[in-house]
Amino acid sequence: MKKWLVFLxxxxxxxxxxxxxxxxxxxxLPSALVAKQAPDFTLKKLEDGTEVTLRGLSGKPLVLNFWAxxxxxxxxxxxxxxxxxxxxxxxxxxxxxxxxxxxxxxARDFIRRYGAGAPILLDPGLHxxxxxxxxxxxETFFINASGKIVYKQAGMLTPxxxxxxxxALGVTSP
Amino acid sequence: xKYKVTLGILLAxxxxxxxxxxxxxxxxxxxxxxxxxxxxxxxxxRGVPIGDSPSELSKQMMTMVNEQVAAGKSDxxxxxxxxxxxxxxxxxxxxxxxxxxxxxxxxxxxxxxGAGFIVAYVRKGKERQD
Numbered sequence: 001m002k003k004w005l006v007f008l009x010x011x012x013x014x015x016x017x018x019x020x021x022x023x024x025x026x027x028x029l030p031s032a033l034v035a036k037q038a039p040d041f042t043l044k045k046l047e048d049g050t051e052v053t054l055r056g057l058s059g060k061p062l063v064l065n066f067w068a069x070x071x072x073x074x075x076x077x078x079x080x081x082x083x084x085x086x087x088x089x090x091x092x093x094x095x096x097x098x099x100x101x102x103x104x105x106x107a108r109d110f111i112r113r114y115g116a117g118a119p120i121l122l123d124p125g126l127h128x129x130x131x132x133x134x135x136x137x138x139e140t141f142f143i144n145a146s147g148k149i150v151y152k153q154a155g156m157l158t159p160x161x162x163x164x165x166x167x168a169l170g171v172t173s174p
Numbered sequence: 175x176k177y178k179v180t181l182g183i184l185l186a187x188x189x190x191x192x193x194x195x196x197x198x199x200x201x202x203x204x205x206x207x208x209x210x211x212x213x214x215x216x217x218x219x220r221g222v223p224i225g226d227s228p229s230e231l232s233k234q235m236m237t238m239v240n241e242q243v244a245a246g247k248s249d250x251x252x253x254x255x256x257x258x259x260x261x262x263x264x265x266x267x268x269x270x271x272x273x274x275x276x277x278x279x280x281x282x283x284x285x286x287x288g289a290g291f292i293v294a295y296v297r298k299g300k301e302r303q304d
Contacts, residue, residue: 132259
């Protein structure tokens, strides 16, 4: 009887640990920033060098995508972003892509080859990327009109995720 | 004689404590940056602190630590900055609270359980021999 008890005392916590460890979706990486106010930023546009600040974008929902030209999933995601910008361009949704660990030359070359998506912002010292807790690309933050982060997608965007999160932001397709 | 030895040991201990305290006070900004760099986990590596990581992101994080040290921020403020952004996961020395307490409590439980098991096993063996 005692042996069974000892066996169960070892087995139950072990199975529990495996269940919680393996049962989680690795794409759903917890973000410490979700449900918090998005960190402010001041970044220059690749296109013309004009400054863009989060404060200047407040009042409208924002999708902030971190990407790089050397990142395979970012290239695959590019088409989704292009369609998104095209479809929602006339709504109040704002969309910006922040270049992560990459050069403006590479970004310009990428646009020449694959077409422009969202306006690109430069983050040379990675200050904004670190402020947003970015640990790899692509990562996308959905920020509501009052500047709160409502969702973070770690990894490639999918049309389903985009639809779901835009609905949560109150953005409807025109 | 015994009194002199005790006094000598006490003085030596006080001297060591004073030296340790002086060492703490004399920590240079570079040494502080280096120490803090060992306490923050590199987000793109496996269990490596940002101070030891060659990744670009870690290098930039070290630059930010440097800037914050230069700006006069405390250790807690600097660690809190990274914790707020990357979560508690970013701290290589987790706080002893909540589920983290298991890290301290579980080894003690296992040690006590193991000791209890050995004592019970030895006693049983003795009883059988008797």
